[in-house]
Amino acid sequence: MRKIRTILGTTLLALVLALLAISSFAQQTNRAEIDDKYKWNLTDIYPSDEAWRDAVNALSSELDQIETFKGTLTKSAENLLKAMKFNSNVSKEATRLYIYASMNSDLDSRDSKYNGMKQELQHLFANFGAKAAFIEPEILATDWATIDGFIKEKPELEQYRMGLENMFRTKAHSLSEGEERIMALSSTVTGTAADIYGTFRNAEMPAPKAVLTNGDTIEVTSAAYSRYRASSNREDRQRVFEAYWHNFAKFKASIGEMLNGNVKSDMFQAQARRYESSLKSALYPNNIPVDVYHSLVENVNKNLPAFHRYLEIKKRMLGVDTLKYLDLYAPVVKDVDLNYTYDEGSKLVLEALKPLGKEYTSTVKKAIDERWIDVYPTEGKVTGAYSNGAFYDGHPYILLNYNDLYDDVSTLAHELGHTMQSYFSNKNQPYPTSDYAIFVAEVASTFNEQLLFNYMVKTVKDEDVKLSLLMNWLDGFKGTLFRQTQFAEFELKIHEEAEKGNPLTGDSFSEIYDDIVKRYYGHDQNICFVDDYIDMEWAYIPHFYYNFYVYQYSTSFTASISLAEKVMSGDKKALENYMTFLSAGSSDYPIELLKAAGVDMTTAEPFEKAIAAMNKVMDEIEVILDKKGL
The missing domain is CATH 1.10.1370.20 (Oligoendopeptidase f, C-terminal domain)
Known part of the structure; x- marks a missing residue:
């Protein structure tokens, strides 16, 4: 699950990338050929890209209001409630904006339009996070007894109790206003490694070819790999495995740098806090x-x-x-x-x-x-499967790559x-x-x-x-x-x-992975x-970019x-x-x-x-x- 959070921990995006059951519905590559009943209806989120743009502009015009709350949060229960409501409303609308752009992008990662929309939002929200950086330090400058008293005085604050309690529990890892501002701004770059990996893996990484025992030559895409690794013909499995993993090995150094960049991002977050x-x-x-x-x-x-x-x-x-x-x-x-x-x-x-x-x-x-579910694989569609439940006022969505x-x-x-x-x-x-x-x-x-x-x-x-x-x-x-x-x-x-302090490279990742898998x-x-060649399998797993996610499957x-x-x-x-x-x-x-x-x-x-x-x-x-x- 990939999450981007606002200051108070409310979800901005929750994608559950579950399973690596990558589909291979190879014959149906043209999205236009698929019946609409098997495709998402994203107009439930916004009726059009134009409506999305109007919503972005409307939210952008409101974001500066966060600064009006500065210096007032702990003066009264009413002030705290107003700030919490504003922050929560921004988070909810930001989530809606982001999932519209993100899921449209997932349907065809080759189309830069929606990827550009995502980047625009990431920049917008990073700036908002920087402006809102005063919230947590200002609240933590008082004591819990004061905040608890506010909650009892204003029952509407009860819905924020869990987040506020957790804020005080993690107080030792909170930073000053200036430092929190820097952390918020850093979000525009700390996810770069994961973004590069996703784009390269889903859209630009060339697929190798393999000749099957029947003489057919196939492109060993991720979808084809998933299909043929389940083949009853062992020789075909061998040929597909060798082509697929040797192809990954050609990009070992580059993908190694991507994962190394992600690990460094995790370390930065940990050490800074x-x-x-x-x-x-x-x-x-x-x-x-x-x-x-x-x-x-x-x-x-x-x-x-x-x-x-x-x-x-x-x-x-x-x-x-x-x-x-x-x-x-x-x-x-x-x-x-x-x-x-x-x-x-x-x-x-x-x-x-x-x-x-x-x-x-x-x-x-x-x-x-x-039409909550997008069923079949098409060219450029992201691999795997996930459920996105972040559209609070609407309904969840599921992405599949169904192969019967x-x-x-x-x-x-x-x-x-x-x-x-x-x-x-x-x-x-x-x-x-x-x-x-x-x-x-x-x-x-x-x-x-x-x-x-x-x-x-x-x-x-x-x-x-x-x-x-x-x-x-x-x-x-x-x-x-x-x-x-x-x-x-x-x-x-x-x-x-x-x-x-040990270096991480494609070679060292393969060495560590080889030891564990064997x-x-x-x-x-x-x-x-x-x-x-299985020592390259680490390069196939997108979950390594989600900050200690995979153990929770187990x-x-x-x-x-x-x-x-x-x-x-x-x-x-x-x-x-x-x-x-x-x-x-x-x-x-x-x-x-x-x-x-x-x-x-x-x-x-x-x-x-x-x-x-x-x-x-x-x-x-x-x-x-x-x-x-x-």
Whole structure:
């Protein structure tokens, strides 16, 4: 999830970039050929670019008013309320402006028009942030008792309590007015590395070619790579892997500088605000103990034998002498093609989500029917999938790259989880607490995936299809818990190296990544052979530009397994608690919200339950394999 925040922590942009299930709907590259019902209706945000421009001009004319509040904030409850309201209204309108430009840009990253609109807004908001830099220092110049008294005097201030309390909790990391102004202005440059990476990767990076075993020559775009890595033809997988990763290696130095620039930006933010590390800087504002991060990495490394068991099952089902990294996405059940059109997949998801109640499923249907979702890949469209729930007065949006695979159905369920959390939080929370922290963002999404899996396993009768679904779940488990923790360990390591003063280059990134990936996959134990060119995979992961985001896929996944088990057992109180969680926004700290929902992430219990669930599925798979004599 990528966030740009105003002074008081209100969300300016919340994009959940979830999964790396990049689609390959290769035949449909012309957006004009796609039926409108499968495309976003962005006129819900603004009816036209002209209306957007009018809104920009209107907001611009109001921004200087922020300076009229200077020196008045702590003189009365009324003054504080006026300033908070003004800041909140600016944030809400700025968010609306930004998502319109951003999502239009995402539909065709080759079109510089909307990218230019984004840059214009970034400059505008950076200037506003500089003018508003006095707010936090001025409030912190008084004591909490005074602010608490204001809130009691003016009940309208209650909606800002959480943000104000957190401001005082993080007081040691707040700066003077002048310093805050510099920090605000710096936002125009600190995101440059991520912007360059996104533009290069999605729009300008040339695609290599590969010759398939049938003689066809293909362009190995990211979409094609995603398609052919799941091919049943091992030689084709080999050729596509080699072409794709060797192509990344040609740009190792440049992409290395991009990621190095992002790490330096994280370090700058941390050091400027007097945090002991970039990790602490990323986690402390949401009151997440760094032990949660370290424990995740340690627990995963301790449980690599369970991961290796999964790899041995994969090897057994593929019938290969040596399992290779390029085999990990290959179909393992012969003659079973889990293909679903988007319309079929939508119906499956709606059925699977019925345990969450009528309001939940009717809103999901509305999202499908009323063009909240942009479904298919087209030329220039950003890869992957995300849900953007930042349009507070409207509705969330989902970007997909749907390719008729079961993974795409699962991705749809995943993104709808994000969308529904945004929908319920926006509906039940005032704007200042409608956003939710990154730490809980992946709970609702992986919860939906779990419901879909359970529905599919219970409804299918064919043993081969069931086996395919069970393996698909394990693949998802691998991708969400082990693979994301692998990324989290890499992200932690590169920041630690930079903080020690060690240089970061494309070569050093590859060396660090190679060591981690080979350890996780048991390369030296002959569990899974990892080709040397996989040391470039770090350059493929956009999440490394989102400041310690990826670990939350893993923590959220373990939380969602625990919560889903309770809801699916028919526990009405568990369902009530879960729906309360979805509606809570940022009304409390993430750890406390999850505790109220029924899971304590400061303990090892959620992780242990997740590993137990994994072993249970592997037991079931092995029973079927033994029965089939495989």
